[in-house]
Amino acid sequence: xxxxxxxxxxxxxxxxxxxxxxxxxxxxxxxxxxxxxxxxxxxxxxxxxxxxxxxxxxxxxxxxxxxxxxxxxxxxxxxxxxxxxxxxxxxxxxxxxxxxxxxxxxxxxxxxxxxxxxxxxxxxxxxxxxxxxxxxxxxxxxxxxxxxxxxxxxxxxxxxxxxxxxxxxxxxxxxxxxxxxxxxxxxxxxxxxxxxxxxxxxxxxxxxxxxxxxxxxxxxxxxxxxxxxxxxxxxxxxxxxxxxxxxxxxxxxxxxxxxxxxxxxxxxxxxxxxxxxxxxxxxxxxxxxxxxxxxxxxxxxxxxxxxxxxxxxxxxxxxxxxxxxxxxxxxxxxxxxxxxxxxxxxxxxxxxxxx
Ligand SMILES: *Cc1c(COP(=O)(O)O)cnc(C)c1O
Numbered sequence: 594x595x596x597x598x599x600x601x602x603x604x605x606x607x608x609x610x611x612x613x614x615x616x617x618x619x620x621x622x623x624x625x626x627x628x629x630x631x632x633x634x635x636x637x638x639x640x641x642x643x644x645x646x647x648x649x650x651x652x653x654x655x656x657x658x659x660x661x662x663x664x665x666x667x668x669x670x671x672x673x674x675x676x677x678x679x680x681x682x683x684x685x686x687x688x689x690x691x692x693x694x695x696x697x698x699x700x701x702x703x704x705x706x707x708x709x710x711x712x713x714x715x716x717x718x719x720x721x722x723x724x725x726x727x728x729x730x731x732x733x734x735x736x737x738x739x740x741x742x743x744x745x746x747x748x749x750x751x752x753x754x755x756x757x758x759x760x761x762x763x764x765x766x767x768x769x770x771x772x773x774x775x776x777x778x779x780x781x782x783x784x785x786x787x788x789x790x791x792x793x794x795x796x797x798x799x800x801x802x803x804x805x806x807x808x809x810x811x812x813x814x815x816x817x818x819x820x821x822x823x824x825x826x827x828x829x830x831x832x833x834x835x836x837x838x839x840x841x842x843x844x845x846x847x848x849x850x851x852x853x854x855x856x857x858x859x860x861x862x863x864x865x866x867x868x869x870x871x872x873x874x875x876x877x878x879x880x881x882x883x884x885x886x887x888x889x890x891x892x893x894x895x896x897x898x899x900x901x902x903x904x905x906x907x908x909x910x911x912x913x914x915x916x917x918x919x920x921x922x923x924x925x926x927x928x929x930x931x932x933x934x935x936x937x938x939x940x941x942x943x944x945x946x947x948x
Contacts, residue, residue, distance in 0.1 A: 597933040600911030601740055601884060602762065603782040605928040610836040614787070617832055633828050641832055642821060648838035652847055655771045655794060662793040662813065663821045663831050668692070668761045668780040671791065672699040674811050675734070675757055675776060680704045681803045685730040685754070689746075690717045690739035691917070692759060700734070703805075709733070716918065717742040719876035728753045732775055732799075738763035740783065741915040743886030743922060744879040749773050755799065763883050764792070765841055766927060767851040775799040781830060784883070784926045785837055789830035841927065850927050857925045857934045858882035864938045868945050870896065874918060888920030896948065904940050912937070 598605040617628040624637060631638055642663070649661045664670070672695055676684060683704065686697040688711035700706035707730070710721035717739060726733050733752045738745045740762040747763075749770050750756070760769075761779035771777065776795045782788040795813050809815050815823050841850060862880060865871050865887045874886045889897050897920065904912055914920040923937055 594908050596908050596910050597936050598910050599923045599925070599929070599933070599937070601783070601915070601922060601924040602780070603788045604924055604926050606787070606837065607840045607928045610833060610840055613836045614829065614833040618829065628829055628832055631828070633822060633825050638828065641835055642826070645831055645835040645838060648835065648842065649792070649794070652765065652838060652841060653769060653771055653794070658798060659771065659794055659796050660817045662795065662816045663826050664791045664793060664816060665789070665827060667791055668759055668778060669695070671759070671778040671793065672696040673702070674813070675778070676700040676703040676706070677805070677807055677811055678800060678803060678813050679732055679757065679775065680706070681731055683707065683727060683730045685709050685726050685733045687721065687724070687733070687735045688713060689720055689736050689744060690742050692740065692761070693736040696734055696736070696759060717744065718874060720744050720746055720879040726752050726754060730754045732757045734758070738881055738883050740884050742875060742918060743881045743884045744875050745881035745883065747882070765847055765850055766854050766883060768847050781834055786830045786834035789827040790834060853927070854882040854925070857929060857931065858885060860934050860938060861885045861923060861925065864941050868941050870945050870948060871941065874920065883924065883926055885923045885925060886914060886918055886920065888914070893948070900944050903944050904937070907936070907940050909937060909940060
């Protein structure tokens with residue numbers, strides 16, 4: 594049976610990305626060696642890193658003065674690396690979900706970290722709108738896409754101080770104005786690559802301003818200086834990321850990724866709103882186009898397990914909602930195609946006919 598992969602992360606990648614990565618794992622570009630057994634300092638590997646950085650800059654239109662890094666540790670390590678390197682006086686955080694909250698908790702270990710607003714009281718079902726960002730903060734941290742709850746900030750916010758963003762689950766899904774950010778980071782395993790690499794886009798100028806000592810490995814300057822080669826970087830995930838970036842470029846860049854995401858979201862949310870059995874879980878204006886969450890409508894709650902089974906039997910994979918929200922979550926990252934979306938919608942329609 595054909596499988597439709599709606600996993601939240603690690604998640605669906607374009608077929609050709611996986612094929613190219615798998616081929617390189619057997620024979621890297623005709624070298625007779627597997628990518629897995631090659632030195633990261635090999636002459637023929639350096640171009641992989643260089644090209645990945647170049648495509649990051651090209652596709653996201655990253656201005657001069659920023660570095661692109663590939664690190665280990667996941668987005669979760671960035672929760673502490675960011676304040677370690679950037680928090681001197683005060684930092685401001687917008688609490689829009691579990692990941693945002695974790696980032697804030699780490700910042701508190703390093704100094705004053707202010708929660709400017711939170712939607713925790715309503716299971717993070719919306720993005721807070723009216724809040725004041727302290728003008729004396731070193732940075733304002735946001736999580737652009739809340740992977741678990743299915744809310745998203747899809748436009749640049751107005752901030753009196755430079756922003757820092759966790760874009761783990763929506764990077765490369767729309768054009769962004771990088772100049773508004775001192776730092777953007779994310780784990781690759783949602784929209785970019787296989788698990789194992791973390792990307793960081795950092796404005797060089799904002800570093801070196803804190804008075805504390807920073808351990809070498811946690812200092813961004815170490816990795817800028819070392820070209821992400823201070824220690825052994827995750828070579829295969831970087832290669833895989835490069836294949837994804839080439840695929841995005843070939844498809845027409847982030848504008849096209851955005852067009853596709855909006856098209857997918859329109860179809861799926863359209864069905865959630867039309868179908869009497871289901872309803873969405875978050876404020877309409879804040880709906881994520883990456884993680885589309887829905888639950889059984891009032892009066893049909895007892896059908897949840899049945900729909901899960903019904904959908905699974907028709908090839909849907911990974912649509913179970915996060916345990917804190919329940920219901921269903923269809924993660925539709927860049928690699929999700931309309932075939933998958935239509936299969937899910939058909940499934941919802943057929944299930945409705947039975948009830
Ligand atoms: C998945 C996710 C994380 C955690 O990423 P790791 O790479 O597992 O540390 C952090 N933030 C967001 C928004 C995520 O979706």
